[in-house]
Amino acid sequence: MQTSSSTETDETIGSTGGAAAVVGREVEAAEESELSRRDRRAAKKAAKMAAESRTDRKHAMKLWLYVAPLLILVFLFSYIPLFGWIYAFYDYQPPIPLSESKFVGLQWFEMMVQNPAQLRTIGQVLLNTFAMSGLNILTSFLPVIFAIALNEIRAKWFKNIIQTLTTLPNFISWVLVYSIAFAMFSSTGMVNDLLMNLHIISEPIKFLDSPDQVWLKMLLWNLWKGLGWGSIMYLAGIAGIDPELYEAAQVDGANRFQQIIHVTIPQLMPTYFVLLMLSISNFLNNGMDQYYVFQNAFNQKWIQVLDLYVYNVGMGQNSLSLGTAISMLKSLVSVGLLLLVNWLSKQAYARRRHRLIRIQQSRIVYWVKE
Template sequence: MKGTLSMSKTVAKQKKTVITRKELAKQKVLIAWSAVFVIYGFIFCYLPLAGWLMAFENYKNKTGLLHSKWVGLEKFKFLFSDVTFLKVIRNTFCMGTLNLIFTTLTAIIFAILLNEFRLLRAKKVVQTISYLPHFLSWIIVTGILNDALSSTGIINELLIKFGLVKDSVPFFSIPALFWPIVTFAHVWKETGWNAIIYLSAITSIDPCLYEAASIDGAGRWGKIKNVTLPGIRPTIIILLIMNMGNLLNAGFEVQYLLGNGLVKSVSDTIDIYVLTWGISQNDYSLGTAAGIFKSVVSIVIIVVANQIAKRRSGERLF
């Protein structure tokens, strides 16, 4: 009896092996393409992490990565004792939070409004126009902002014409206005593109739910509240978790291009700090330490956000 059971187990294992090999043979094209991307990711994403060693050295170009003087955590101690770096962290986190909140809200609202369009042609035209700014470079976007918000720009002309102000407002010279300007730039550029995912999630909702809501007497707002929003809730949570990791990726181009000496205290981000110390002053070790800090904090934020979402709603990224 025992011999029969062992033989049956061996045959079952052999069958599983055969089936697995057949499946691999069928999927060989997909496996080959997957291998290309895995190799690409390893070479360009993981292999460069060896450069993190610079953060623990007093790196010099002459001595190289393996022969520079080891300093341990000295660069990290300098970072957290530097008042400028602490301000940079504040700026980056605040701008990242504002970008996350407003780009998410506007994308959800815009997707719901697009879904309520009854004219298919109008819906396609509006959607196409809305996501075109995503393909513009930040240089073009900041150029448009500079022209619109300059002392002779259209915004100041309208404000003066309607009697809201007497003289033109120097938008880029007022620190309190810098974060709202950056947030508006991100919202204008990315709302249409971000709304595509939410719109796809809305179209996947079962139409029978809307019919049932209509039978129960629900109007448009009732359907949005009781059918649409609960239907896209998992998508919202997953995207929020993913985007939480970008809180310290508030941007580089827009702050660097729109910033100036008058708003430097609120415009500098971690990326600009890395550029200043790592390249302009040739302190690659300090720049690398700042980059490691940003990466580690981003990972921690994603893990914490994932655990909170798992406990509160059951949705999770991993």
């Protein structure tokens, strides 16, 4: 009996041990299977990340290829010419090489502030520059109004005609613009001929030769040439406004004018302020071509802006070193204006964000109290 009982016990232990071994192998197999699944998932994730990394690198490379020509142009025409600033520290008289020219240090910079005649001339030039740049900034809202008015035209064919006629002058050179102005407003131009034939005037009016209202005349020519082009950005902004905003305004009973005041203009303000900041940073960069073609002996005192003055000093008076010194100071002031505008924009953004956070917090407090 004991033998059979021990035998049964051994069999039971053996079967139990076999079952445990089977279970152990199954557990090990399950663990190995789980590990293999994890490994496969990890491998797939790693492969996916590697593929995404390669895609990102290819995309970044494409972006760099797109930007590379612009960077090359900026480097060639904006940074390499900075080496020409060295002329401001020499008494350079072409065709004498720079290596044989006399080093004068800060002589030209001192002359700008110590020579009374030079100081008066630069003061008048700065006055002209500030006046014309200021007028351009004060009238920077006109493209917004023109874009809104153009957008309200329902006849598409008429809208296209107006947009084409107002945008086309931007592609006309200032030399051709002056040719048109001379044909119309010179002493023997069409306007004077018409007024004299109608016996309205007895002598030709000097529209182009008179020094009166030179700033206003330049502003009007600038508006005529750039109004349509300047409105393109705002037309694109109007096209991107969410139509649901207009639908909500219509539901509230707003007419078309009220929709412009409360929907269109507020949506265009971010674009307007960005362009305004950029124009302020270019406050001293009026350009030269417009004022160069319209200048003459009668209006030169009031039309000569900073860029034109640098050209007249450098090329007209053969004083390249003084012209370089003036241009160098203008560039440094322009960089300072750019940094100032950038700082002001960041401050405005921070204040606006802080105000929005305070409004949201007040709303949350109100909801909690309710």
